[in-house]
Amino acid sequence: QRAPDGCPVSARAADFDPFTDAYQQDPPEYLRWAREQEPIFFSPQLGYWVVTRYDSIKAIFRDNITFSPSIALEKITPTSDEANAVLASYGYAMNRTLVNEDEPAHMPRRRMLMDPFTPEALKHHEPMVRKLAREYVSRFIDDGRADLVDQMLWEIPLTVALHFLGVPEEDMDTLRKYSIAHTVNTWGRPQPEEQVEVAHAVGNFWQFAGKVLDKMRQDPSGDGWMFYGIRKQKENPEIVTDSYLHSMMMAGIVAAHETTANATANAMKLLLSHPDVWREIGEDPSLIPNAVEECLRHNGSIAAWRRLVTADTQVDGVDLPAGARLLIVTSSANHDERHFTDADLFDIRRDNSVDHLTFGYGSHQCMGKNLARMEMQIFVEEFARRLPHMRLAQQTFSYVPNTSFRGPEHLWVEWDPNANPERKDA
Numbered sequence: 001q002r003a004p005d006g007c008p009v010s011a012r013a014a015d016f017d018p019f020t021d022a023y024q025q026d027p028p029e030y031l032r033w034a035r036e037q038e039p040i041f042f043s044p045q046l047g048y049w050v051v052t053r054y055d056s057i058k059a060i061f062r063d064n065i066t067f068s069p070s071i072a073l074e075k076i077t078p079t080s081d082e083a084n085a086v087l088a089s090y091g092y093a094m095n096r097t098l099v100n101e102d103e104p105a106h107m108p109r110r111r112m113l114m115d116p117f118t119p120e121a122l123k124h125h126e127p128m129v130r131k132l133a134r135e136y137v138s139r140f141i142d143d144g145r146a147d148l149v150d151q152m153l154w155e156i157p158l159t160v161a162l163h164f165l166g167v168p169e170e171d172m173d174t175l176r177k178y179s180i181a182h183t184v185n186t187w188g189r190p191q192p193e194e195q196v197e198v199a200h201a202v203g204n205f206w207q208f209a210g211k212v213l214d215k216m217r218q219d220p221s222g223d224g225w226m227f228y229g230i231r232k233q234k235e236n237p238e239i240v241t242d243s244y245l246h247s248m249m250m251a252g253i254v255a256a257h258e259t260t261a262n263a264t265a266n267a268m269k270l271l272l273s274h275p276d277v278w279r280e281i282g283e284d285p286s287l288i289p290n291a292v293e294e295c296l297r298h299n300g301s302i303a304a305w306r307r308l309v310t311a312d313t314q315v316d317g318v319d320l321p322a323g324a325r326l327l328i329v330t331s332s333a334n335h336d337e338r339h340f341t342d343a344d345l346f347d348i349r350r351d352n353s354v355d356h357l358t359f360g361y362g363s364h365q366c367m368g369k370n371l372a373r374m375e376m377q378i379f380v381e382e383f384a385r386r387l388p389h390m391r392l393a394q395q396t397f398s399y400v401p402n403t404s405f406r407g408p409e410h411l412w413v414e415w416d417p418n419a420n421p422e423r424k425d426a
């Protein structure tokens, strides 16, 4: 097999398949050979160039003109005609949001919509997050066993996302179903029968988002990012368009929900696999912020992101023509020895954990990063204080096969309820 530049594809590059369990379980380990021997390679199975080293990925993020984010949300597996017809029947018209918007449109929009993400604005959400975390832990604190994903982590970031956007809570169950379908639709490899089912869910999600938005327009004085966007639209209709608001409603839920739920599940799995670290955190909660950052580096919830080459260029000495597609594996960059000493070591006192690329970098860097950090820190604090004797239960971890969104579908933990330092109603 040959890459588009005519060079032969190595056996390992030909075998690379991000839909396998080996990639899902541990992306940086799965790509260790590439970081060491072939830092960029063409994957014939995916039709993408795969980039694995820290410096190269950071340079790609830094130049969003040569490396356009326009394909970030493109379906990785093209949908069947039948599924496309189903999507069309719902009037599905997902447009660019921020994350896949090129300049010059992107920056003015990003700047205009930034205020609700400032630390002062986010402080206002802290009591809500704390209250939710306490309520959920209280539900299972006396049980001695819980699936942290199903019983807590999958739910709270969605509720927080809805509050942050200003959306009413009533349709949470439906939304949860729709938003996972959206992930499979974008980043997964659904089978033909599954594609149609997914298309119905995505179509419903689209229509639902539109209805909620119409409701919000009737009284746009409310609190939340979508209300803020609706008000900004009145002043600048050419920057904040209708299509943008509708798309952002849907994309915003996905951006804020699954990423944070998965990130916390990954973090708890990592922390509990290191009982000494878990104990230390319980004894000294001031270690938590950096521990969370190290979890995001070591075991983040976005494994890889995408860019489109817009002008002939080179990455790691390989010529790439305009039109080349890149899978930039940020989780591999986060384990690059060239940037992180003893990169595989989980070290909550590492002084450059924050350099990780899990939130991207540069002009598109995640706008919600501080909201996500706040949520993760609060969850870890509540677990460490109320269930310091928690341990991982025996289990096999499963992941939804896709290139980018990564977190265990279940995370079973157990503890002796008689040893709880605090009771249910504390």
Ligand code: HEM
Pocket: 061, 069, 098, 099, 100, 110, 164, 252, 255, 256, 257, 259, 260, 263, 300, 301, 302, 305, 358, 359, 360, 361, 362, 363, 364, 365, 366, 367, 368, 369, 371, 372
């Ligand atoms: C963009 C990851 C949580 C809103 C991004 C990008 C990544 C990412 C990789 C693309 C960055 C780039 O292209 O350079 C994550 C992770 C999260 C998280 C790992 C949780 C741990 C959130 C939350 C929100 C949010 C909670 C909203 C409340 C956004 C937005 C963008 C974005 C609006 C687009 C920014 C732009 O293109 O200008 N995020 N995200 N994210 N994220 Fe997040």
